[in-house]
Amino acid sequence: MAVPLTTPAKSRTPAARAGGNRRNERGAAALFMVPFFVLFALVTLAPIGYAAYMSLYREQSSGLGFGGTERLFVGLGNFTETLADERFLASFGHIALYCAVYIPVMIGAALGLALLVDSALTRAKRFFQIAYYLPHAVPGLIASLIWLYLYTPGLSPLTDTLATLGSDWNFFGKDEAFFSIVNVSAWQWIGYNMIIFYAGLQAIPRETLEAATVDGAGAWRTALQVKIPMIRSTVVLTLLFTIVGAIQLFDAPKLIQLRAAELGTDWSPTMYIFAQAFENRDYGQAAAASLLLAVVAGVLSYVVTKLGNRWKAA
Known part of the structure; x- marks a missing residue:
């Protein structure tokens, strides 16, 4: 009697069937990717x-x-010329100052609102989540146009109210325009990051918070020593996205510059790139500046990630 050379499918070992299933899963995953x-x-x-x-x-x-x-x-001539351009280097200085003011304000306000909404004393939490998030639902360009209207004397009820109170604040002044830009960005992004922080707070085990309460920790101590340390990963991730987004700032300064000429057309790196490409028609230098900006963003991402990992491990 002849012996079959192939093994019937039913006699395949479990290990062989598992290997075949894994190959099918990898193939399906590759197809979807x-x-x-x-x-x-x-x-x-x-x-x-x-x-x-x-x-x-x-x-x-x-x-x-x-x-x-x-x-x-x-x-590499375009790269060397861009790196030697004082306007390009100054634009990073402007963004560095912007980050020094904007990031603490935005992160601090978003974290504070998230802790407030997460507290047991807050009612209608869903309403406040939607209300705080609504500014982010407005596109960046539209938000900048709205605030450009609110900053304009003679048109804005905001400036009329300030004038009634005796304030002569000029939102388009040489020094004030910077804070006008920060305000537009903070208004748009505080609610968005508040939702992220609130989601992180919801993931904290309730047993941990109850244990802190049993140990005598009040609301402030629980927030500072329990809640915030337990969402370090969320804070680091938000900080990373905020920094990468900040160095790409364009809408707010570009529109405010229409009324605040002191800002210049190359106040931020993206404005510099825009001016080189569409005003000076120097596409080569604009491309070089774009790649340099991408390199800076990558380096900052690496540095923030490393520092964040150290903070999480501390």
Whole structure:
């Protein structure tokens, strides 16, 4: 009697069946991930590659502008010229000052509101969550336009009220315009980050809070020594996203600059890139500045992550 060379499916060992199931799962997972990687390549990798290509060239006019333009290979010339431009370096100084004021205000207010909504004394928590989140539902450009109206004397009830109280605060003044920008960003993002912090607070085991209460900890001590330390990961993640978003600031300063000319058209790095590309028509330098901005964002992300990990481990 001949012995079959192949093993019937029913006689396969459990380990072989498990291996086959794992291969099927990997294949299905890879199939579902294909659309993501295709879109990622089209909307992220391809633009970065094209920007890198553009940063190596410069368009130069000849014949007093009547002879057309020609593209010249300049290598790293656009990068060195951008790094030597005082306006580009000053824009990072403006953003650093902006972060020093905006981040503590925004994070502190969002965390305080989250703790307030999470407290047992607060009623209608769902209403307050929606109310605080509504400013973020307004697109950034529209929010900047709204505040531009509220800052404009003669049009805004806000400025009329301040004038009635005897205040001559000029929202578009040389020094005041900076705080006007901070206010627009804080108004838009406090509610959004409050929701994130509130979700983190909800994940804290209730047994831990009850134990703190039994040990005699009051509301303030519980908030500072129990709740906040237990959502360190959430705070670090929010801080990371806030810093990366801050160095890409564009809408608020761009619109406020229309009334506050002292800001200049290159107040922030993104405004500098916009001016180089669409005002000076220097696409090579704009591409170089964009890549340098991406490098700075990556370095800041790494530094914030490392410091956050140390804080979480402390």
